[in-house]
Amino acid sequence: MSKTQANTKVAVEEKSFKPTGNFVQENQKSLLFIVGAILAMVIVYIAYQKFYIAPREITASNQMHVAQDFWAKKDWDKAIKGFDSYPGFQKIIDDYGNTKAANLAYFYLGTAYLNKGEFQKAIDNLTNYRGDDSMVAAEALGGTADAYVELKDYDKASTYFKKAADKANNKFLTPLYLKKLGLVYETQNDNKSADETYKKIKSDYPESAESQNIDEYIARTEAKL
Template identity: 70%
Template sequence: MSNTEVKTRSVQVNNDFGQTGKFVKDNQKSLLFIVGAIVALILLYFAYQKFYLAKRETEAADQMHVAESFWAQKNWDKAIKGDAGYPGFEKIINDYSSTKAANLAYYYLGTAYLNKGDFNKAIENLSNFRGDDSFVSAEALGSTGDAYVELKNYDKAESYFQKAADKAKNDFLSPLYLKKLALVYEVQKDYKSAIESLQKIKTDYPNSAEAQNADEYIARDQARQ
């Protein structure tokens, strides 16, 4: 590169920086306002988390223990609607939306409706549950599958039982949902897929209770093919 080109490029770079500096200078007030607004939003977010949401989380958890007790006793109506001064899961969801307690209440509420035989409400509430725990999340997916079986929507049931088995990844729930998946395939006379699900139980979960009688189901499905 020649000296002339170097000088030309240097002038261009300086001009570029000069333009940037001019922009900052000309728009200093606007930029300060934008930065201030961003800082204020960040502070508001942390204040919301600490002073508002944390308080609601505590209140919701305190309110929920009676409904959980009703649920454990299989008193589904009181678990859903509450009793005397204690709210049920429906009210907790309405009063404490966006809290972890309300999210968990969707799971409890969905399984309560499932046991009451209101399968559409069971699906609605279980579908609103969002969980990181693989055990509870798998149960929510599996219970959704159970509700779809009752509604004879076997395609949806297949999907949810498969998701539940994949989510659980343990020797207790995964083989259970794989067996339910096989039974749904049997209802649809898809014996090949049923056998594949049962074989997966034997291969991946050989010590599970479901694996002990898998051969019996496999033989039955092979005879039906």
């Protein structure tokens, strides 16, 4: 290849990769269309939240208070199914499924089924709770674990008790779920894990109610090691 040919090739390559500087001008219509589409989507989303979701949220919350009263009174059937013209938690979920109230209803409904002894229904609803409240979330996980214990699925029970203890992260619920976790380990004859769990309660939560007689549990598991 001659020097002239080489120089020509380099010049062509440089020209091919040199920015033209007029991309915006050449694609102005496309860019305006994209920006307009994005703005339209934002406007639709805001309108959807303000004029559809927000009113439904208020309605769902207002209708749910009677079911909450029945739940507090442990009248599980009325809490689940409703009474007279007042909806139960199941109808709140069915009618207002995309609201925060319906999400909370999953927790109430799951615990109601747990107390009624309908453990699979309890699991189905409690695991659908997606709230931000760490206390409620921890109780939903703990309730799920309780249901799995009743179904004798101890592997899943231990998994959910661990999740509940971690999620709670406080001196009230965490030692409670750790103690239940230890009992599940004992049921599985995993005395080493049970012993470690009980000792964690003693060391990390010495003032908790669960810690008051935890030495008895530790002595029991150590005797089996």
